[in-house]
Amino acid sequence: MKKDIFGLYAEILKYPSDINKLSKYLCDLGINESDGVKDYSLQSLQEIYVETFDFNEKTALFLSQHTAETAEEKSRIILAMAELLSEYKILKTHNAQPDYLPDILKAFRAILKTNDDKEAERYLADILFETVRKITEELKDAGNIYAEIMKHLQGDLTSFMSNREVTYV
Template sequence: MKDEIAELLVVTSRFLDYPDQTFYRECSNLDAYLRKSITSEELHSEMSQRLMPFFSLELKDLQELYVETFDYKEKTGLYLTAQELGDSRRRGDALIRLQKLIADMGFEKVGIELTDYIPMLMELLAVAPENEEIHHLKRRLAYAIHRIFTHISKNNPYYQIFDALMTHIFEVPSSEEISRLVNEREEADLDELPYPMIYR
């Protein structure tokens, strides 16, 4: 079962990253891609059905859907500390602690995304040994992924990815966890500025 969870984490993390030409080449033959990635026939069949709608879209349309779904949307953003803390100055400290956790486990961040980029942390869960820190990180991700899941339309293909994650990997956070984290969030200050901003 642990192998299946790791395989599902890797596959879904790839689909939650920004879709580019490399993604489209690697995953264009979905059945072959899943057979290479997922050994369970039952899980392979399920994920094939869940992911097929992505390939009814042209790459440009899929990129636009990705941006519309995840970018600049507070409730569906793919950054763990933003989901937990909102527009808080504490995010900086949280990112530093997360980076230290990753380094202490012998891993390093790759790419240009911030340390709390959820697809990257999902890949970390797939390969990291089970310990207290990883268990805690998994609970944090469960909250963030559940929050995103509850704010995505069922008609959006990305809904199927989060549904699979909540079905097979992450436990729904308790009401106490949700209440505590909601109280810790800080919303962005969207009031009008006292003077106009001019961009050159």
């Protein structure tokens, strides 16, 4: 089911701890990189992850990094995402801000499963898409497995968007 793929993306975009699980999740999504993952050691994948997402603010996995223009907007997004995680009973990843992309993807999956708030669904889809689009653009020449993953995630988010300009509250 298309809704469940966002749970897989959430797991894939966390700090890698198991190559076999990562490979399985990629395979479940139909992403060809699953064969290549096993060519890496766990330590190599962890280094790629840290270099890609932790040491480069242009590809950081935080929504506010890509959608807020001011400190005030960043604070509002972080607070809104904290409320979202709480509302859908999503446990925040230890040592991560509430707007950490894998956690928000879990919340998005929960919204899609409940199917009770189409406006929230489209709003969050728009914010997620914009974040992922910017990260994908930065990674297009990176030559690592996360570039392809983000490209697929961007494509999968497209059908949930509202197709209007996003205004951040």
